[in-house]
Amino acid sequence: MDITSEKVLVVDFGAQYAQLIARRVxxxxxxxxxxxxxxxxxxxxxxxxxxxxxxxxxxxxxxxxAKLIDPAVYDLGVPILGIxxxxxxxxxxxxxxxxxxxxxxxGRTTLRLNxxxxxxLAGTPEEQSVWMSxxxxxxxxxxxxxxxxxxxxxxxxxxxxxxxGLFGVQFHPEVMHTTHGQQVIERFLREACGLHGTWTMRSxxxxxxxxxxxxxxxxxxxxxxxxxxxxxxxxxLVHRAIGDQLTCVFVDTGLMRLxxxxxxxxxxxxxxxxxxxxxxxxxxxFAALAGVTEPEAKRRAIGELFIRVFExxxxxxxxxxxxxxxxxxxxxxxxxxEHASTIKSHHNVGGLPDDMEFALVEPLRSLFKxxxxxxxxxxxxxxxxxxxxxxxxxxxxxxxxxxxxxxKVETLQYADFIVREELAKAGLERxxxxxxxxxxxxxxxxxxxxxxTYGYPIIIRAVTSEDAMTADWxxxxxxxxxxxxxxxxxEVAGVNRVAYDITSKPPxxxxxx
Ligand code: XMP
Numbered sequence: 001m002d003i004t005s006e007k008v009l010v011v012d013f014g015a016q017y018a019q020l021i022a023r024r025v026x027x028x029x030x031x032x033x034x035x036x037x038x039x040x041x042x043x044x045x046x047x048x049x050x051x052x053x054x055x056x057x058x059x060x061x062x063x064x065x066a067k068l069i070d071p072a073v074y075d076l077g078v079p080i081l082g083i084x085x086x087x088x089x090x091x092x093x094x095x096x097x098x099x100x101x102x103x104x105x106x107g108r109t110t111l112r113l114n115x116x117x118x119x120x121l122a123g124t125p126e127e128q129s130v131w132m133s134x135x136x137x138x139x140x141x142x143x144x145x146x147x148x149x150x151x152x153x154x155x156x157x158x159x160x161x162x163x164x165g166l167f168g169v170q171f172h173p174e175v176m177h178t179t180h181g182q183q184v185i186e187r188f189l190r191e192a193c194g195l196h197g198t199w200t201m202r203s204x205x206x207x208x209x210x211x212x213x214x215x216x217x218x219x220x221x222x223x224x225x226x227x228x229x230x231x232x233x234x235x236x237l238v239h240r241a242i243g244d245q246l247t248c249v250f251v252d253t254g255l256m257r258l259x260x261x262x263x264x265x266x267x268x269x270x271x272x273x274x275x276x277x278x279x280x281x282x283x284x285x286f287a288a289l290a291g292v293t294e295p296e297a298k299r300r301a302i303g304e305l306f307i308r309v310f311e312x313x314x315x316x317x318x319x320x321x322x323x324x325x326x327x328x329x330x331x332x333x334x335x336x337x338e339h340a341s342t343i344k345s346h347h348n349v350g351g352l353p354d355d356m357e358f359a360l361v362e363p364l365r366s367l368f369k370x371x372x373x374x375x376x377x378x379x380x381x382x383x384x385x386x387x388x389x390x391x392x393x394x395x396x397x398x399x400x401x402x403x404x405x406x407x408k409v410e411t412l413q414y415a416d417f418i419v420r421e422e423l424a425k426a427g428l429e430r431x432x433x434x435x436x437x438x439x440x441x442x443x444x445x446x447x448x449x450x451x452x453t454y455g456y457p458i459i460i461r462a463v464t465s466e467d468a469m470t471a472d473w474x475x476x477x478x479x480x481x482x483x484x485x486x487x488x489x490x491e492v493a494g495v496n497r498v499a500y501d502i503t504s505k506p507p508x509x510x511x512x513x
Pocket of ligand 1: 390391392393394434468505508509510511512513
């Protein structure tokens with residue numbers, strides 16, 4: 001079965017919305033791709049879409065330079081759903097009228113259905129809450145088009161033309177604040193387009209396995225494991241496809257979280273039977289970091305040594321032609337390299353010819369992060385790996401301010417473990433983007449028992465975020481912070497004070513270095 005035979009093209013008129021729409025379509029079990037609004041109708045047709053969705057966008061359809069679409073797209077015979085700007089564009093290009101209201105609608109708004117709400121809104125309440133974000137609105141539906149809902153400031157808040165397969169909603173069905181939003185998307189896919197939903201976890205895995213086998217043939221592949229979600233899922237998927245033709249390399253820098261190295265080895269080598277080169281390189285990293293305190297110098301030292309150690313391990317595997325990478329769909333969209341899946345990665349490897357080149361195997365290239373987690377789950381990876389928070393490449397090296405020593409790493413690992421354990425106990429780990437401990441290079445005076453102490457503080461950092469570009473400090477309940485604090489001071493030797501970082505990003509960064 002071709003799981004992309006049912007395909008929705010999400011035409012991007014403003015990047016903020018397109019990814020979320022594409023994810024919602026996939027939640028409805030239909031494959032989706034994001035494409036640029038500059039494609040011609042012929043280029044869109046070449047991709048053989050079963051349905052098209054126009055995203056929202058920041059501009060007015062009347063603005064100079066507004067992104068329009070090749071009007072021949074309306075003659076392809078493919079159903080189109082326009083959202084917000086996308087709906088206005090459909091109206092505008094098909095003989096309707098888009099006007100500017102006295103005031104826009106932003107946020108939660110009440111939508112009222114006209115006579116049952118048409119195909120997309122059928123079965124939902126007469127009055128319902130939707131999320132709006134617009135100034136312009138469709139004030140006159142195109143000829144032959146039925147207005148199926150309205151709001152106080154948008155007389156045509158939803159419209160349908162079954163004959164031509166044109167649908168539009170002024171509100172945002174993709175955001176969770178729109179109560180029946182997912183239903184609108186699903187009804188568009190099922191009722192208006194007749195799609196069945198072939199994009200399921202099982203079919204994603206089966207298809208990826210077939211593709212990996214076809215690409216690698218009887219060749220051999222290498223995969224670097226970092227302990228993170230993406231490389232772990234990529235490795236598990238490739239292993240399912242080609243078994244012993246895959247060798248994983250896991251460099252334990254000594255700068256990982258408590259028991260993390262052990263867990264990677266346990267999962268991949270012992271449970272999955274993956275061929276694993278496990279390099280315990282902690283001593284080499286500590287030697288390289290001796291006396292280094294400047295954050296960028298630390299990052300460079302760790303990064304350079306990592307590559308050297310990885311290359312040494314790589315040299316033990318004869319004739320590997322393929323390198324597995326955990327590239328995700330958002331990386332593909334952001335780098336604009338939609339079609340560039342044949343990139344070669346250049347490795348100047350000690351012991352291997354200078355011009356040794358790997359072909360990349362990127363089995364997660366079409367997946368969003370939540371889908372990667374679901375695939376990992378389906379493949380039997382443990383929750384601790386699949387649900388793991390992002391972790392910086394240089395590891396605890398950038399969470400220890402000043403010189404990094406094995407003793408400090410040990411102190412930080414225990415404190416960090418307590419922070420994450422208490423957060424999980426409080427049931428908060430899914431709401432938090434990252435939570436960890438930082439060990440600064442200062443000491444302060446305290447009193448424990450009847451003794452004066454002179455110890456290190458631990459700083460707790462916990463943030464909420466969507467994408468790590470911006471972040472807010474997490475409002476962790478005082479009781480949880482209190483438990484973290486007392487446990488850290490009681491259980492971690494050398495620590496006598498705990499502080500909570502209440503800085504958002506910007507102006508702070510998530511990490512301290
Ligand atoms: P900052 O500190 O810049 O971090 O707000 C943003 C996100 O990136 C992670 N991070 C890294 N990830 N290699 C990585 O793979 C790195 O060198 C690195 N530095 C920071 C950080 O944990 C946060 O999620």
